[in-house]
Amino acid sequence: MSPPSEPILRFAPSPNGRLHLGHAYSALFTARCAERLGGRVLLRIEDTDRARCKPEFTEAIFADLRWLGLDWPEPVWRQSERLPAYAGAAQRLRDMGLLYPCFCSRTEIAAAATAADPDGAPIYPGTCRHLPTAESARRLAAGEAAQWRLHGAAAIDRAGVLTYTAAQPWPWDRPQIRYARPDSWGDVVLVRKDAPASYHLSVVVDDAAQGITHVTRGRDMEPSTDVHVLLQFLLGLRSPLYTFHKLILDNAGRKLAKSKGSPSLAELRAQGWTADDVKRELGFG
Numbered sequence: 001m002s003p004p005s006e007p008i009l010r011f012a013p014s015p016n017g018r019l020h021l022g023h024a025y026s027a028l029f030t031a032r033c034a035e036r037l038g039g040r041v042l043l044r045i046e047d048t049d050r051a052r053c054k055p056e057f058t059e060a061i062f063a064d065l066r067w068l069g070l071d072w073p074e075p076v077w078r079q080s081e082r083l084p085a086y087a088g089a090a091q092r093l094r095d096m097g098l099l100y101p102c103f104c105s106r107t108e109i110a111a112a113a114t115a116a117d118p119d120g121a122p123i124y125p126g127t128c129r130h131l132p133t134a135e136s137a138r139r140l141a142a143g144e145a146a147q148w149r150l151h152g153a154a155a156i157d158r159a160g161v162l163t164y165t166a167a168q169p170w171p172w173d174r175p176q177i178r179y180a181r182p183d184s185w186g187d188v189v190l191v192r193k194d195a196p197a198s199y200h201l202s203v204v205v206d207d208a209a210q211g212i213t214h215v216t217r218g219r220d221m222e223p224s225t226d227v228h229v230l231l232q233f234l235l236g237l238r239s240p241l242y243t244f245h246k247l248i249l250d251n252a253g254r255k256l257a258k259s260k261g262s263p264s265l266a267e268l269r270a271q272g273w274t275a276d277d278v279k280r281e282l283g284f285g
């Protein structure tokens with residue numbers, strides 16, 4: 001494979017609420033990286049979670065980003081329209097013997113788990129990993145809902161030592177080779193009960209399909225990158241370069257979140273903030 005000629009970056013929000021200053025920072029940071037690299041930024045709507053994502057939030061994302069003065073090429077990819085691609089990738093992993101169906105409920109997992117993953121969620125205790133194939137097949141045939149998990153240990157075994165390249169955003173020419181350590185996640189869900197996708201699978205499939213060369217994301221997503229690098233290896237996809245930006249914190253030192261009452265850009269706008277005020281506040285003035 002020859003190296004891609006033009007840097008392609010992406011801003012990939014999930015329309016499960018209104019954008020706040022943390023999103024604005026990420027979007028502006030990505031735009032600045034693209035400008036310095038002489039590349040462009042794609043906007044991708046990560047809306048596979050049907051329970052939480054709403055079309056009105058997607059429309060609001062467009063409006064908020066335009067208000068910030070950002071622009072992007074059309075058409076904008078919406079992950080809800082890409083489900084067959086994720087199903088295809090999942091099937092490849094199934095054919096490699098690396099996915100297994102899991103029938104456990106959240107409560108069962110929480111009760112049996114003994115450790116937490118980097119996001120603080122219980123690590124799957126592996127209950128269904130050892131189900132006899134005939135029993136899984138019978139339960140699936142009977143219509144029992146299942147999510148499909150990656151057999152983490154088997155996948156890591158197959159991959160061996162994995163590395164990826166991360167860099168400070170500017171200059172990008174001081175790359176750092178890092179070891180990926182996906183073992184801290186256990187057996188992640190790659191196919192949810194309600195969609196043939198999960199965040200980890202769809203992001204990896206789409207970054208490759210869109211030819212993304214540089215991924216810019218918050219430091220809180222550094223650990224998930226290890227899972228992504230593993231999936232890229234298994235699916236034979238090129239790993240982009242990564243950079244992790246700082247997080248915007250509230251007065252209590254917590255990452256901004258709608259659930260913690262962080263004001264949305266729309267609320268700030270209603271209070272009289274201009275787009276320039278936002279940029280200045282975030283250091284892009």
Ligand code: GLU
Nearest residue numbers: 012013014046203216217
């Ligand atoms: N969709 C993810 C989010 O809203 C970010 C995408 C990524 O960097 O993988 O947090």
